[in-house]
Amino acid sequence: MQRPTMEDVAARAGVSRALVSLVMRESPKVSPHRREAVLRAAEELGYSPHAMARSLASRTSTVLGVMVSDLHNPFFAEIVDGLDAAARAEGFELIINTGGRSASREGRAVESLLSFRPAGLVLLGPAVPAAAIASAADRAPVVLVARSSRLRTVDTVNDDGEAGSQLAVDHLVGLGHTRIAHLDGGHGSQAAPRKRGYTRAMRRHGLEPVVLPSEYTDVAGAKTAGRLLERVDELPTAIVAANDFNAVGAISALEESGLEVPRDISVIGYDNTSLAALSHVALTTVDQPRREMGRLAAEALLQRVREGRTEPVRHLLQPKLVARSTTTAPPEPHR
Template identity: 45%
Template sequence: MERSKKSAEKPVGRARQAGQEREAGRPADGAANRPPTIRSVAERAGVSKSLVSLVLRDSPQVSDAKRAAVLDAIRELDYRPNAAARSLVARRTHTVGVLLNDMRNPWFVDLLDGLNSVLHEHGLRMLMADGRLSRRTGEDFTRAFAELRVDGLVAVGTLPDTGALEEVAGRLPTVVAGTHDPKLPRVDTVANDDEQGARLATEHLISLGHRRIAHIMGQGSVGVLRRRGYEAAMREHGLEGGIVMAPSDATEEGGYRAAVRLLGGTGSGERPTAVFAYNDIAAVGVLSAAQELGLDVPRDLSLVGCDNTYLARIRHLWLTTVDNASHEVGRRAARCLLERMAHPSRPAERQLVEPALEIRGTATSPH
């Protein structure tokens, strides 16, 4: 008895207070007129907020008349649901974080295309951060994504900070796309078959009749794989003697310097007749070096790049290169992420996508 009275008084008072403010105060004079909420819509349509919520997630349980009324009100007020409130209660943001290694190097745009198309089909939106920018400002990208409570994370390209990635992978579904690099327990990887790509390029040059084929090396695990594919192809065709490798980095400058070392120093008999470069940018460096050394490409020197970036497509360069199906990599990475979001603790999956040769103008038979 006593208890019932006490609790009766307390909640009643509150309910009334709240109700008053709700019904009379806020929407009318509305402090600093805020954007419309589900309540404004309900009020205008003459229904409860719950019904508006049902209409928003178009439940079949709503009569046509009320639905129309609510939709009208939404239109009239130009109402937009508040994602923060929604995700607060749903504990889902329908957003996946995409961490780009470095936006300066545009090899990833096709990958992003593929990623986006599949994610969008499943009602997920992408939120991108440039790893390089975060690094420069000393910000921890991991934190930002964790606080925003993204539903998943896709790391595109090699990341310097494997530790942070490992930590974030413990919290949320994570997929690495476009590189083989960090092999972590609960992290899926979708990448190009770089070894196979290098093999294709090298075999193309061999089939054209080249015997002495140089390789301009790249760094990281991708660099190792491409070198391995190159070496394997050479060996399988009995061309161990024709193997020449020059260390470099994935820049035009690096490709240029390596090519100058390779092509400039030694006598003409020793000089390679073809070069397989780690990527398109390095290949463009080779082009520059050849020009400076008075070598005509492809007459005096054949050249194959890798990645089929839009650089390779520029008519003035027109690089023969390896297309590594970035779009497909993106699509598969998205599907992997969806799988992992559904089953967070399944074992890590590693996928390889088949590359293909894109023949353009920088490789022919040696004269």
């Protein structure tokens, strides 16, 4: 069956299409009698106004575009939960797409969202170039989550990744570890401050940093852990992974090789996603308040949309360490 149209509602109610449009836009110019007739006809036909068409007709949008860097990462799903709750509370809907962690695909994804003429955009962990972000901000308000920016036209919501990695290293050193490796997030958003925090904390403790290139995925975590296992004489007693996803991949590769986590090697993730809290994973990790980050992003966007704020907002949230079952004291050296 075809979706009922405004014309169908008008014919059923015996009124003009223009009058139906006024009712759907909640115009006060319609009499109660005619409003009731239109709404009754709409209900009988199962008609509901299309949010995008209504936005285009009224030149005001109640749609927010959301570009997610990686749909496989539960970290972003939990941010979207916070975004969605805050947006719906203010009468806005979300349109979501993904860039698949590819800068070129993300660029196309952003352009696709802009074609819907949204009230604003939220970009989650984008790898898209800064120039593309600036261009998007010229056409709609933009908020970046898990990505920094110096643009005055762009708001940001981040955790302090440098501080978070330092918490991870401090925790491991407190357990007695001295050989601690870091699997970095490659070109992923916020990988640089996390690596910087790890390196600074290691040097503060008088330890030598060991950074292995990786990415924010479980596959990359497993591959990098596999390369680490080839360095038998230099095997660390602990790993600070790029994120939870990366950590789970590393643990899988380590345990397949015959090592036991944490008896033989400790592992720390980053993000504290729902994955980390699963009882059979029980991953020690650094917590980012994901839903709070989503709420703050929505609020920042709506402040620009509704209040006309022009000064940039820079939310920097402080992370916390959540100790679970994947970290313990290092194994005793073989005699």
